[in-house]
Amino acid sequence: MKYIDEFRDRELAKSIAAAIRQEAQAGRSYNIMEFCGGHTHAIFRYGVKDLMPDNVQFVHGPGCPVCVLPVRRLDDAVEIAERHGVILCTYGDMMRVPGTKQRSLIRAKADGADIRMIYSTMDALKIARNNPNREVVFFAIGFETTTPPTAVAIKKARAEGLTNFSVFCNHVLTPAAITHILSSPELAQSEAVRIDGFLGPSHVSSVIGSAPYEPAAAIFRKPVVIAGFEPLDVMQSALMVIRQINSGRHEVENEYTRVVTREGNSKAQAIVAEVLEVRETFEWRGLGSVPDSALKIREVFAGFDAEKRFDISAKQSREVKSCECPAILRGVKKPSDCKLFGTVCTPDNPMGACMVSSEGACAAYWTYARHQTLAEASKKRGSEAAA
Numbered sequence: 001m002k003y004i005d006e007f008r009d010r011e012l013a014k015s016i017a018a019a020i021r022q023e024a025q026a027g028r029s030y031n032i033m034e035f036c037g038g039h040t041h042a043i044f045r046y047g048v049k050d051l052m053p054d055n056v057q058f059v060h061g062p063g064c065p066v067c068v069l070p071v072r073r074l075d076d077a078v079e080i081a082e083r084h085g086v087i088l089c090t091y092g093d094m095m096r097v098p099g100t101k102q103r104s105l106i107r108a109k110a111d112g113a114d115i116r117m118i119y120s121t122m123d124a125l126k127i128a129r130n131n132p133n134r135e136v137v138f139f140a141i142g143f144e145t146t147t148p149p150t151a152v153a154i155k156k157a158r159a160e161g162l163t164n165f166s167v168f169c170n171h172v173l174t175p176a177a178i179t180h181i182l183s184s185p186e187l188a189q190s191e192a193v194r195i196d197g198f199l200g201p202s203h204v205s206s207v208i209g210s211a212p213y214e215p216a217a218a219i220f221r222k223p224v225v226i227a228g229f230e231p232l233d234v235m236q237s238a239l240m241v242i243r244q245i246n247s248g249r250h251e252v253e254n255e256y257t258r259v260v261t262r263e264g265n266s267k268a269q270a271i272v273a274e275v276l277e278v279r280e281t282f283e284w285r286g287l288g289s290v291p292d293s294a295l296k297i298r299e300v301f302a303g304f305d306a307e308k309r310f311d312i313s314a315k316q317s318r319e320v321k322s323c324e325c326p327a328i329l330r331g332v333k334k335p336s337d338c339k340l341f342g343t344v345c346t347p348d349n350p351m352g353a354c355m356v357s358s359e360g361a362c363a364a365y366w367t368y369a370r371h372q373t374l375a376e377a378s379k380k381r382g383s384e385a386a387a
C-alpha cells in the first residue's frame, strides 16, 4: 500500500539500524523523547527498540491526549453527563478512563446517564438536531489535530441556530508541553531522565507546522525532528536526532515531509483562531499547570461553551493511588516501574488512562512487551524487597 509498505521495509530498516549503530558514539548516551503515543506504539509494535544500540534510549512523552487529561476534567464530564436532560457525546477512548473513585463515563452510562460514543463532531451535531429538547454536550479532547473539527462544529451550530449544543473544551497544545518539560527542575536535576532530543509530533504538526517548535529547540538547545508514525519514520528521525547531537546542532528538522510543512495548514489554523483562544493556564496529568497550553472557546461563541452553560463545581478529584501515569507522562518512569502493571491494572480492569488509551504507554507495553515488562517489574520488586 502506497505510503505504508515502503515505510515498513525490512531491508531499509536494517540499513538505518546499521547507520544508527555507526553514528551513536561509544561512551555517549542518547535519550530521545518520542512525544506522541503513536511513536511509542510504533517503537514497540515493530521492534524498533530492539534495533537500537544500548546507548540509544527512547523516553516516552506526554503525547497521548486521553492520558494527559487531568482527573478533575474527567470528573466534570461525568458530572455534566449525569444531569437531567443531558446527552454527553465523546470519543471511544474516554469511556473507560477511571476518574475519582474509579468512576468512569462507562460506569455513569451503566447507571443511566445518556452518554454516546461518536466518531466525529458532525455526529454530535446530528444528535443535537434530532433531540431539540435535550442539551447535547460534546466532550472535546485532543491536541491540535482535533481542534479544527471542534471549531467547525461550533461555527456550524451557530449558523444553524442550534441552541441545545455546547462543547466542553479540553484541547491542549503541544509546543507549550515541550517547553514545560524542558524547563522542569525534575528533569534538569536528574541525569537518569535527561532528554537529549525529541521526535516531534507528526499529525499535530500537519496542522500547526514545524515552526512552533523552533523557540524551544533554540532556547533549550535540543534537536527536534518531526517524525511520522511508521517504523522507518521513527528510525530515520532517531538517526537525524543523533546526527544533530553529534554535530552540536539543535534545530527543528522535518522527516515527515510527505505531510508536514513549516507553516502547517493555514486554513485550519484560521478556523481554530476564529473560534478558540489560548487559556492562561491548564492542568495536565503528570505535568501540573502549564501556561498557555490549552484552548478555550472565545467569548463571541460563549453560548456554545459548556463551562459557561453548566455550573461545574470545584471538587476534590483524586488519581488512583499507586498509578504511575503522571510520572510516565513526564518521562521519569516507565510502565515497568508501576507496581500495578499486569497485576491489579490490565486493559480489562484499567487503573489509569495510560492503560486505557490506544496511544497510552502502558497499553503499548501490555500489547507488545507484556511478558518482558512483567518479568522486569517482578525483578525490581525482588531487589526492592531484598534492599
Ligand code: SF4
Binding pocket: 322, 323, 324, 325, 328, 335, 338, 339, 340, 341, 342, 345, 346, 350, 351, 352, 353, 354, 355, 356, 362
Ligand atoms: S499500569 Fe495502570 S496503574 Fe500503572 S501506570 Fe499504567 S495505567 Fe497507571
